[in-house]
Amino acid sequence: MSAAEHHRPFDDRRLLVVSTNYAPEVTGIGPYATQLAEHWAGAGARTQVLTGMPHYPAWRVDERYRGVWRMRETREGVSVHRRRHYVPPRQSAVRRALFEASVLTHGLLAPPPGRPDAVISQMPSLAGGVIAARVARRHRVPHIPVVQDLMGAAAAQSGIRGGGRAAAVAAAAERYALRGATLVGVIHESFVPGVTALGVDPGRIRLVPNWTHVERPTADRAATRARLGWREDTPVLLHSGNMGLKQGLDVLVELARMAPDIRVVLMGDGNQRGTLRELAGALTNIDFSPPADAADFTDVLAAADVLAVTQRASVLDMSVPSKLTSYFVSGRPVVASVAGEGGTAEEVRRSGAGTLVAPEDPAALLAAVRELAGDPAAADALGAHGPRYVARHLSREAGLARFDALLAEALGEARPDARSDASRDAQGRPRR
Incomplete structure (x- = not known):
C-alpha cells in the first residue's frame, strides 16, 4: 500500500459542507470552500456540498445556471447540490435580508439526502450557518462553522443602507449558528472578541487562517x-x-x-x-x-x-x-x-x-x-x-492541514501531538 493510499484519515466519513459560494466562483470565499471539499473527498470522505447558484462577485447569476431551481453536479469527486436564491443587483439591508431568506428557505426545504457524520459551514452567509446548525442538530452530529466575516458587525460597519437595523438580526442568526457548535474556526484572531461576545466559549475557538489559493506569477x-x-x-x-x-x-x-x-x-x-x-x-x-x-x-x-x-x-x-x-x-x-x-x-x-x-x-x-x-x-x-x-504561514498544505486537525478534533479523533494551529485555541492555548 502506498503512503498516499495509507493516509486517508477520513475514509468513508460522510461530510456536508454548507457554503453559499462555491466553484465556479474564483474569488472571495468560493475557492476556499471548493478546495476544502475537494481535499476531503480526496482523503476518502464522501463529501457533499450544499451551495447556491454562482453569482459572486458580479452579483448576477452565472448564465449557465439561470432559470435553474435545483441541480446536482459532481465536481472533482464532490457531490454539489445547488439551490436557487434571490441575487440582489444592489445592496441594501432589505435586499440582503431577502437574499439570506431565500437561501435559508430553499436550503431547509431541500437539504442533501442522508445523515452526515459532521457538518462544516462557511460563514459570511448567515443562512448557511443556520442551515448547517439545523442539519447538525437534527442528526446529532458535530457542527463546525468557520467565520470568514462577522455579518452582524458587517451590517453595522460597512455603510450598507439600513445596516444599523439589520445588525441585531444578523447577530441573532450568528448566535444561533455559533453557540451550539462543537468547535468554531476563525480565519483571524481579530474575530475572537466578536465570536466570544456571541456566546461562544473561547476554549472552543480555533484559528484556521485562509491559505493562498493561487499560483505564483510566472510571466515576464x-x-x-x-x-x-x-x-x-x-x-x-x-x-x-x-x-x-x-x-x-x-x-x-x-x-x-x-x-x-x-x-x-x-x-x-x-x-x-x-x-x-x-x-x-x-x-x-x-x-x-x-x-x-x-x-x-x-x-x-x-x-x-x-x-x-x-x-x-x-x-x-x-x-x-x-x-x-x-x-x-x-x-x-x-x-x-x-x-x-x-x-x-x-x-x-x-x-x-x-x-x-x-x-x-x-x-x-x-x-x-x-x-x-x-x-x-x-x-x-x-x-x-x-x-x-x-x-x-499561508501555503495550501498548511491551511488544509489545519482544517484536517479541526475536523478530526470535532469527530473525536484528534491526536495529542497534532501539529497545527487548529490543535490550539485562538489564544494559542493547547486544546482541551
Whole structure:
C-alpha cells in the first residue's frame, strides 16, 4: 500500500459542507470552500456540498445556471447540490435580508439526502450557518462553522443602507449558528472578541487562517504590462476583487483625480462598480477591468507597481480580505488604506509586505504610492516579503492541514501531538 493510499484519515466519513459560494466562483470565499471539499473527498470522505447558484462577485447569476431551481453536479469527486436564491443587483439591508431568506428557505426545504457524520459551514452567509446548525442538530452530529466575516458587525460597519437595523438580526442568526457548535474556526484572531461576545466559549475557538489559493506569477512583467497596455513610465496602482460598499473604493477614484500621472486599475466586479464608474466620469487614468482569468491572475497582479487594499474607516473587526493572500503571492508591495486597529492592518504588518495609511484619505494613499513608485528597489524589497510570508504561514498544505486537525478534533479523533494551529485555541492555548 502506498503512503498516499495509507493516509486517508477520513475514509468513508460522510461530510456536508454548507457554503453559499462555491466553484465556479474564483474569488472571495468560493475557492476556499471548493478546495476544502475537494481535499476531503480526496482523503476518502464522501463529501457533499450544499451551495447556491454562482453569482459572486458580479452579483448576477452565472448564465449557465439561470432559470435553474435545483441541480446536482459532481465536481472533482464532490457531490454539489445547488439551490436557487434571490441575487440582489444592489445592496441594501432589505435586499440582503431577502437574499439570506431565500437561501435559508430553499436550503431547509431541500437539504442533501442522508445523515452526515459532521457538518462544516462557511460563514459570511448567515443562512448557511443556520442551515448547517439545523442539519447538525437534527442528526446529532458535530457542527463546525468557520467565520470568514462577522455579518452582524458587517451590517453595522460597512455603510450598507439600513445596516444599523439589520445588525441585531444578523447577530441573532450568528448566535444561533455559533453557540451550539462543537468547535468554531476563525480565519483571524481579530474575530475572537466578536465570536466570544456571541456566546461562544473561547476554549472552543480555533484559528484556521485562509491559505493562498493561487499560483505564483510566472510571466515576464514587462511582457504582461505591454499586453495590458500599461506604459513602463506610468506607475500602476491596482485593486483586485469585489467592488462593494465596505471597500470604500471611492478613495481610489479621488486619487486618480488628484494624480493624472498614475494609472489606477480596478479589476473585478461588484454592486458598486456602476456607481464608481459614474464617480470617475471622464477621468482617463482609471480603468475598470473584468476579473483576470485564473491562468494569468497573479501575472497581472505582479505587473502592477503597487497593490491597493481599501476599507471604510468604520470597518474594524468584521472582515479580513481574502485578496491579501493573492497579493502576497505576487511579490508586489501592498498599500493598505484601512483602520490601523483592524485585522486587515494586522495582517499587512505581520507579512512585512506593505505599508499602512489612514482610511478614506486619498492624499495619504497617494503619498505612499508615490514613495514606492519613486524607489523601485525599495518597492521590490518590500513586496518580496509577501511570498516568504506565504511560504511560512499561508501555503495550501498548511491551511488544509489545519482544517484536517479541526475536523478530526470535532469527530473525536484528534491526536495529542497534532501539529497545527487548529490543535490550539485562538489564544494559542493547547486544546482541551
